[in-house]
Amino acid sequence: MKWILCVALAALLSACAAVGPDYQAPTTAELGIPPVWRTPGVDAGAAGDLAAWWQRLGDATLTDLVGRALTNNRDVASATARLREARARRDLAIANQFPLVAASGGITRTQSGSQHAGGGSSLYQAGFDASWEPDLFGGQRRAVEAARADLGAAAGDLAAIRVSLAAEVARNYTDVRSLQARLGIAQANLDAQSQTLQLTQWRAQAGLTTSLDVEQAATAVEQTRAALPALDTSLADARNRIAVLAGVAPGAFDAALDAPAPLPAVPASIAIGIPADTLRQRPDLLAAERRLAAETARVGQQTAALYPSLDLSGTLGLQSLTLAGVTHGGALVAQVAAQLAATVFDAGRVRRQIDIQTAVQERALSDYQGAVLTALEDVENALVAFDNAERRRAALANAATSARNAALLAGQRYSAGITDFQTVLDTQRTVLVAEDALAGSENDRVQALVQLYKALGGGWTPESTDAPTTTGRAATPKA
Numbered sequence: 472m473k474w475i476l477c478v479a480l481a482a483l484l485s486a487c488a489a490v491g492p493d494y495q496a497p498t499t500a501e502l503g504i505p506p507v508w509r510t511p512g513v514d515a516g517a518a519g520d521l522a523a524w525w526q527r528l529g530d531a532t533l534t535d536l537v538g539r540a541l542t543n544n545r546d547v548a549s550a551t552a553r554l555r556e557a558r559a560r561r562d563l564a565i566a567n568q569f570p571l572v573a574a575s576g577g578i579t580r581t582q583s584g585s586q587h588a589g590g591g592s593s594l595y596q597a598g599f600d601a602s603w604e605p606d607l608f609g610g611q612r613r614a615v616e617a618a619r620a621d622l623g624a625a626a627g628d629l630a631a632i633r634v635s636l637a638a639e640v641a642r643n644y645t646d647v648r649s650l651q652a653r654l655g656i657a658q659a660n661l662d663a664q665s666q667t668l669q670l671t672q673w674r675a676q677a678g679l680t681t682s683l684d685v686e687q688a689a690t691a692v693e694q695t696r697a698a699l700p701a702l703d704t705s706l707a708d709a710r711n712r713i714a715v716l717a718g719v720a721p722g723a724f725d726a727a728l729d730a731p732a733p734l735p736a737v738p739a740s741i742a743i744g745i746p747a748d749t750l751r752q753r754p755d756l757l758a759a760e761r762r763l764a765a766e767t768a769r770v771g772q773q774t775a776a777l778y779p780s781l782d783l784s785g786t787l788g789l790q791s792l793t794l795a796g797v798t799h800g801g802a803l804v805a806q807v808a809a810q811l812a813a814t815v816f817d818a819g820r821v822r823r824q825i826d827i828q829t830a831v832q833e834r835a836l837s838d839y840q841g842a843v844l845t846a847l848e849d850v851e852n853a854l855v856a857f858d859n860a861e862r863r864r865a866a867l868a869n870a871a872t873s874a875r876n877a878a879l880l881a882g883q884r885y886s887a888g889i890t891d892f893q894t895v896l897d898t899q900r901t902v903l904v905a906e907d908a909l910a911g912s913e914n915d916r917v918q919a920l921v922q923l924y925k926a927l928g929g930g931w932t933p934e935s936t937d938a939p940t941t942t943g944r945a946a947t948p949k950a
Contacts (some may be wrong), residue, residue, distance in 0.1 A: 476587075476905050479721055483488050483941075488609065488777065489608065489610075489612045489613055489771055489775070490608045490610075490686045490771055490774045490775055490777075491609070491613060491768075491771020491772070491773075491774040491775070492771060493661045493766040493771055494616075494759075494763075494768065498747075499747045499750060500838065501844055502715050504724075504746050504747055504843065504847065505671070505736070505746050505847075506745065506746070507745060507746070508536045508743070508745075508746060508841050508851065509851055510684050510851055510852060510854045510855050510858070513668075519926065521524075521752060521924060521927055521929030521930070522929065522930070522931060522932045523930075524637075524924040524929040524930065525537050525637060525641055525894070525924075526796075526940065527734075527738050528641075528735035528737075528738070529733040529734055529735060529736045530588050530644075530732075530736070530875075531642075532601045532727065532728075533641060533644050533735055535679055536640055536642050536644060536713060537637050537641065537719060537726070538867070539635065539717040539718075539719075540636055540637070540640045540713075540716045540717040541542050541633055541636060541715055542718075543719070544632075544636055544716060544717065545718055546632050546636065547629070547632055547633060548638065548718075550625075550628055550629040550632045551629060553625050553628065553629070554625045554626055554628075554629050557621050557622040557624075557625035557626075558622055558626065559883070560618050560621065560622075560802065561615070561618040561619050561621070561622045563618075564611070564614045564615045564617075564618040565588075565612070565615055565618075568606060568612070568615065569603075569729055569843070570601050570602065570603035570783075571601065571602050571603065571751075572599055572601045573598070573599065573601075574597075574598075574599055574600075574754060575596075575597070575598060575599070575600055576597040577592065577594065577595075577596055577597075578594065578596075578721055579591055579596075580592075580593050582592070591853070596787060596789065596804070598786060598787050598804065599786070599787050600784070600785070600786050601783075601784065601786075601787075602782070602784040602785075602922030603782075603783045603784075603785065604780060604781065604782050604783070605781050605783065607778065607779070607781055608675070608772075608774075608775045609771060609775055609776040609782070610749050610771070610772050610775030610776065611767065613768045613770075613771035613772040613775065614768070614769075614772050616680050616764075616765075616768035616771075617756045617764075617765040617766075617769050617772065618707065618765075618846060619766035620761045620764035621761070621762075621765045622760045623757065623758075623761035623764075623883055624759075624761035624765065625754075625758075626754075626757075626758075627754040627757040627758025627759075628754075628755075629754075630754030630758075630930075630931035630933075631755040631758060631931075633754075633930050633931045634753075634928060634929065634930040634931055635714060635790070635925065636755060636930075637925075637929075637930040638921050638924065638925035638930065639712075639719070639878070640713060640716050640718055640871075641735075641921045642918055642921055643709045643712045643716070644709075644712045644713060644735075645734055645735065645914050645918055645921070646705070646709040646914065647706060647709045647710060647713070647728055647732070647916045648732055648733065648735075648914075649734060649910055649911065649914030650702055650705050650706040650709065651731040651732070652731065652734070652910045652913075653907055653911070654699065654706070655731060656903070656906045656907055656910055657695060657698050657702065657903070657907070658699070660695055660902060660903040660906070661692065661695045661696055661699075661782020661873060663734045663795070663878075664692045664695055664899055664900075665692055666686065666693050667688055667691075667882070667895060667899065668688040668689055668691075668692050669929065670886070671684045671685050671688045672685055674686075679888070680813040680892065684892040687893070687896055688892070688896070691896055691899065691900065692696075693813075694902060705893045707893065710722070710724060710725055710728055710846055713728075721847070722915045725804045734913055734914060735917055736740050736821065737917060737920055739860075739914060742807040743850070743854075743923070743927055744927075746847055746850070749843075749847065749850060749926075749927065749928060750843070751770055752927055752929070753846050753927070753928035754928060754929075754931055755842060755846070755928075756839075756842055756843060756846055759818075759835075759838055759842040759843075760839055761834050761838040762838070762839070763832070763835040763836055763838075765835075766828070766831050766832040766835040767835075769828050769831070769832070770825065770828045770829055770832055772828075773825045773828045774825055775823070776814075776821045776824070777821055777822075777825075778813070779811055779812060779813035780811070780812050780813070781809065781811050781812075781841060782807050782809070782810045782811075782812070783805045783807075783810075784808045784810075785805070785806060785808065785809070786804065786806040787803075787805050787806075788803070789803060789804065811839075830908035836847070846926070846928075848924070849922075849925075849926035850926040852926075853919065853922045853923035853925075853926040853927075854923065856871070856919040856922065857916070857919040857920055857922075857923050860912065860915045860916040860918075860919040861916055863915070864909070864912040864913055864915075864916050865908040865913050867905065867908050867912045868909055870905045870908075871902070871905040871906050871911075872906075873905075873923030874898070874901045874902045874904075874905040874944065875902055875904070875905075875906075877898045877901065877902075878895075878898040878901070878902045879894045879897075880898075881894045881897075881898040882895055
């Protein structure tokens with residue numbers, strides 16, 4: 472009965488409010504988040520499903536590569552292990568709130584008289600030992616709160632890796648397709664310049680031009696040929712990077728990526744939502760918010776050390792002089808103990824621990840606020856880059872068309888003897904530069920879109936990572 476009363480009283484005291492600051496989230500307005508984007512650029516209506524944005528680009532190969540990377544990437548595997556660790560730590564913190572019960576058994580042999588007299592007796596005992604430290608002031612509850620927040624942060628970290636990984640695969644994939652296009656352009660121009668060189672050689676043999684034109688044409692051919700190895704090197708780098716991101720050896724996807732293919736298509740419209748959506752969509756912000764929640768809970772955990780602690784222990788068992796008597800007619804042994812302890816003097820150690828944790832909490836708050844600002848900056852920059860990439864691509868498309876027309880006219884006039892060979896060389900060089908720039912700008916446009924999707928937090932789902940959800944509120948500790 473005494474044991475029951477002690478446990479009941481301790482449980483009643485443990486139900487009291489936990490000491491330390493309670494975590495409370497302020498509104499997005501308190502974080503200074505604007506209601507609309509400064510540079511809309513695209514449809515700012517309700518944000519669509521960004522979980523698998525790469526599927527919207529209409530490229531089956533890209534979709535397959537991203538899927539492989541999300542499954543086999545080593546960074547994802549490491550973050551997944553950290554998530555399992557955080558989940559186990561949460562379960563351990565919960566388990567620490569409950570009593571510890573252990574079963575025990577033993578025998579004590581007492582010898583009396585001569586060794587040959589056969590005197591002595593044995594004492595057999597078996598029973599249960601229990602111990603419990605009631606959570607009188609909420610230190611253990613704060614530990615559970617912190618562990619749960621750590622789990623949310625680990626889930627956010629995993630999701631953030633998935634977001635970055637999908638974008639990285641997409642960027643390297645578009646590099647592969649762009650470099651293949653640029654190699655094709657360079658090769659086509661090399662073929663055209665080789666034909667011009669042959670024409671110049673024929674005209675020189677016929678006495679219609681000088682060897683100067685032949686040497687100039689040969690120079691242009693070799694300069695274009697010299698650009699091919701650098702493009703090949705960049706192409707190999709992009710292919711190898713995709714393989715490593717997908718968790719396989721470099722070169723594993725060379726056969727699959729060997730045939731040139733168009734760049735992924737840019738959707739006709741992109742809905743990005745409002746700035747506050749970034750708090751719900753970006754897992755790095757969710758992870759930062761959860762870290763702030765964890766550090767706030769740890770302030771309470773440290774504060775609980777200022778208050779007394781209560782340790783309850785008890786033993787319930789049977790004792791008998793015979794082994795059979797332990798289970799049939801043994802003597803019942805029960806013991807209950809309660810110990811209340813409080814720190815009388817520690818030279819301010821606990822107070823300093825609280826100060827340290829409060830500073831860590833404030834640092835986590837600053838980190839979270841900075842992460843929010845960085846996220847807004849990422850989206851704004853991506854919007855500007857996407858809009859300007861589209862404008863640049865349109866201008867370069869016009870320039871490439873004009874350059875091709877000029878090269879055609881210059882070739883015709885040179886064949887007719889109306890213009891000099893330098894004009895032909897200049898127009899051919901301009902065509903190569905304009906078409907290469909156009910191919911690069913088309914890649915820049917797709918990559919700007921990829922960066923926008925990444926900035927918006929696309930590439931993950933809460934269901935797939937156990938990541939926390941949010942109601943659009945940021946986080947700040949309040950005592």
